[in-house]
Amino acid sequence: MEPVDLDFEEADLELPSEPMTLLMGPSHPAMHGTIRMILKLDGETVQDVDIQPGYLHRAFEKMSERGTWSQVFPYTDRLNYVSPLLNNVGYALAVEKLLGVEVPRKGQLFRVILGEMSRISDHLTCNGAMAMELGAFTPFLWYLKAREWIWEACEEQTGARLTHSFFRIGGAAFPPTEKIQAQIRSILPRTLEVVAEGESLLLKNRIFLDRTQGVGVLTKEHALSMGVSGPVLRSCGIDYDVRKDKPYLTYGECDFDVPVGEDGDTYDRFMVRAEEIRQSCRIIEQSLDLMKKIAPGSPDDAVSIVDPRIVLPPKDKVYTTIEGTIAHFKLIMEGIDVPPGEVYGYTEAGNGELGFLLVSRGGGNPWRVRVRGPCFFSLQAAHDMIRGGMLADIIPTFGSINMIGGECDR
Amino acid sequence: MSKLILERLKAQFGADVLEVSSFRGDDVALVKPARWVDVARFVHDDPRCACTYFVDLSAVDLCDPRTDDLDMDDRFEVYVIAYSVEHKHRVRIKTRVSGDEPRLATVIPVWSGANWMEREVFDMYGVHFEGHPDPRRILTYDEFKGHPLRKDYPANRAQPLVEYRDGTFNKLGPFLQDEGMPLNRSAAPDERN
Amino acid sequence: MADLSKLETRTIGGGESGFVTTKFEALLGWARKYSLFQYPFATACCGMEFFSTASPRYDIARFGAEAPRFSPRQSDVLWVVGTISQRQAPVLRRVYEQMTEPKWVIAFGTCASCGGFYDNYATVPGIDKIIPVDVFIPGCPPRPEAVLDGLMLLQDKIGRCDRTPETVKNTLLAEGADEALEKLYQIRMKP
Numbered sequence A: 001m002e003p004v005d006l007d008f009e010e011a012d013l014e015l016p017s018e019p020m021t022l023l024m025g026p027s028h029p030a031m032h033g034t035i036r037m038i039l040k041l042d043g044e045t046v047q048d049v050d051i052q053p054g055y056l057h058r059a060f061e062k063m064s065e066r067g068t069w070s071q072v073f074p075y076t077d078r079l080n081y082v083s084p085l086l087n088n089v090g091y092a093l094a095v096e097k098l099l100g101v102e103v104p105r106k107g108q109l110f111r112v113i114l115g116e117m118s119r120i121s122d123h124l125t126c127n128g129a130m131a132m133e134l135g136a137f138t139p140f141l142w143y144l145k146a147r148e149w150i151w152e153a154c155e156e157q158t159g160a161r162l163t164h165s166f167f168r169i170g171g172a173a174f175p176p177t178e179k180i181q182a183q184i185r186s187i188l189p190r191t192l193e194v195v196a197e198g199e200s201l202l203l204k205n206r207i208f209l210d211r212t213q214g215v216g217v218l219t220k221e222h223a224l225s226m227g228v229s230g231p232v233l234r235s236c237g238i239d240y241d242v243r244k245d246k247p248y249l250t251y252g253e254c255d256f257d258v259p260v261g262e263d264g265d266t267y268d269r270f271m272v273r274a275e276e277i278r279q280s281c282r283i284i285e286q287s288l289d290l291m292k293k294i295a296p297g298s299p300d301d302a303v304s305i306v307d308p309r310i311v312l313p314p315k316d317k318v319y320t321t322i323e324g325t326i327a328h329f330k331l332i333m334e335g336i337d338v339p340p341g342e343v344y345g346y347t348e349a350g351n352g353e354l355g356f357l358l359v360s361r362g363g364g365n366p367w368r369v370r371v372r373g374p375c376f377f378s379l380q381a382a383h384d385m386i387r388g389g390m391l392a393d394i395i396p397t398f399g400s401i402n403m404i405g406g407e408c409d410r
Numbered sequence B: 001m002s003k004l005i006l007e008r009l010k011a012q013f014g015a016d017v018l019e020v021s022s023f024r025g026d027d028v029a030l031v032k033p034a035r036w037v038d039v040a041r042f043v044h045d046d047p048r049c050a051c052t053y054f055v056d057l058s059a060v061d062l063c064d065p066r067t068d069d070l071d072m073d074d075r076f077e078v079y080v081i082a083y084s085v086e087h088k089h090r091v092r093i094k095t096r097v098s099g100d101e102p103r104l105a106t107v108i109p110v111w112s113g114a115n116w117m118e119r120e121v122f123d124m125y126g127v128h129f130e131g132h133p134d135p136r137r138i139l140t141y142d143e144f145k146g147h148p149l150r151k152d153y154p155a156n157r158a159q160p161l162v163e164y165r166d167g168t169f170n171k172l173g174p175f176l177q178d179e180g181m182p183l184n185r186s187a188a189p190d191e192r193n
Numbered sequence C: 001m002a003d004l005s006k007l008e009t010r011t012i013g014g015g016e017s018g019f020v021t022t023k024f025e026a027l028l029g030w031a032r033k034y035s036l037f038q039y040p041f042a043t044a045c046c047g048m049e050f051f052s053t054a055s056p057r058y059d060i061a062r063f064g065a066e067a068p069r070f071s072p073r074q075s076d077v078l079w080v081v082g083t084i085s086q087r088q089a090p091v092l093r094r095v096y097e098q099m100t101e102p103k104w105v106i107a108f109g110t111c112a113s114c115g116g117f118y119d120n121y122a123t124v125p126g127i128d129k130i131i132p133v134d135v136f137i138p139g140c141p142p143r144p145e146a147v148l149d150g151l152m153l154l155q156d157k158i159g160r161c162d163r164t165p166e167t168v169k170n171t172l173l174a175e176g177a178d179e180a181l182e183k184l185y186q187i188r189m190k191p
């Protein structure tokens, strides 16, 4: 072989690089099957990215206009399908705002408890999946194990593992079962243990730290004007949390902290979620205690309001009395008669502010149901987190914004 | 909630603010489409409002195809919601555009987050945003014709991108050959009936 | 090898060669059915249940199908998990076409089987309108138990060299289901 001529300048050795276009997704495992990214690469650096959502557009808003107000519930389950109960709560609260009613105290506490359970399951899934995408498979399996416990409790209460459709306009489908409180109390410490175990594997791991710290940074101002909310916004150092800023249900009575990050990078988003799991556990414990204090038989001791125009009569009344049958028939066939008006109801869901803009023109059907899916906004901001970074950093960054197709594309 | 923003808007824009309301605690202002961007900029920049946080932008179709003319004036109601993290108040600004070639100016210079939302409104309702840097469809695909959330678009008019196979689809129960459950309640016409 | 003796043999046409071919296919099917490499085409909510099925509690590895391959060239089974929208349909068909023979398709969940309650402009009413399907698993989402049922049904079909589409049966309609359910209930209710 000829010896290599060593007289080259350093610059001559560099290959001339032209931007390369790379398609990523939608059937890429890290893109959750629903996002396509068109990347313009210079070597390994991402020069520009065009994020294309819409591969899971299922016409939620169109379908909502077709049924009655109550028939929207199953569709809300499938918005953010990792925390379905929070979506149920959000929609129920929005319609109740339009109706001008409020559920009794026990129903409110019940919503808080089940909603926070859902939030824990959401954060567990997100953090676990993000760790898995970085190659750490064990925490993912452990977190899924903890998620199973939570789903089991939800199944005990609602009858479904994932798509619960449990809350109703004006209350809930059933009162708390006998065992549910003890069951929830028993899984909380176990869940916290699993979370700590998973963190012990990750947070002293050089690879995990190097690949998350300082990666995918989002600045405060940018996050605000992009409409980012939830853990992604809080990781930038803005303590905006609907549960604190405009307390709904009984969140005002609970003592909990809003974890806030500093740098707005992937690591902060991971840590904010991990801390929120702990805060959710605190909220649930306090709510369970508050629920115990409700005097049995008092008006507070009910999960649904008493209003035959809104809430379905109990089944034994439907089968034995004529009033019950008629009320049931009217509610099912005609729907709840929501007065004309227009409200925007918003709650803090797993990914941030989940808003429902409801327009009613009277009658049983919604005129317009617009849902503000929080991760649609986070995904829009991902453009700036990804651009300028490395190709491999897309994976953790994208994992940490917790893009859920159902909510993003609706 | 505080009605401060609404009062400031009325003082600043006078007759261009057509209507204000505070139904169930939501502060809403209806403005003329010509002043859409000015109002948005005012709400964003004014130190007493300081609504720097962009919450949502979308639209409502006000036309009922059973009774109204599809080209009616004021057919699409575009709204934007903004929030102030500092003062903890929020406002919803609405404007109405006609059903015949609806257009409106873009608010991306005010809140950059409006980018995808305006694309979505274009996709779903066909409202053109003038000055939008990237006016493509977002949730449906480029080949899609029409705007699905308009009330006159039939909910199940599909526009498949790949040809359906033909032949037998011998699904066993519980699935039927042509599964689907038209709810028959919609205001929009249903293709199947 | 006890399983081998139970292999079904079929004669297509007359003559010895026909007999040998089917026998060989059956043998091949038997060899294939316990090492399925899967491609999870997970798009929507059903994906969450798919993870659960793969996770320690339900452990799909017991059935020799734990290895996910994210390249269509290396996989045998295409799990279509979740809603397929019209926009996604070309992608799905492309993935299917890229898979090498032999290939099987499982429609996971109601959406993949028939469109589910998304009866609208955006959703494909069942993936069998686009690609051939071997097993349908009903449920929204199906419970992991149903998923395992579907996997076993597919393995059974592979062993039988049977390519007609089949749906996982509702076990509640099967004979003796009541007693089985009662037993299950009693096991679950034990303190």
Ligand code: SF4
Pocket: A078, A163, C044, C045, C046, C047, C081, C082, C083, C108, C109, C110, C111, C112, C116, C139, C140, C141, C142
């Ligand atoms: S079948 Fe149900 S759970 Fe599965 S993707 Fe469809 S809507 Fe989601």
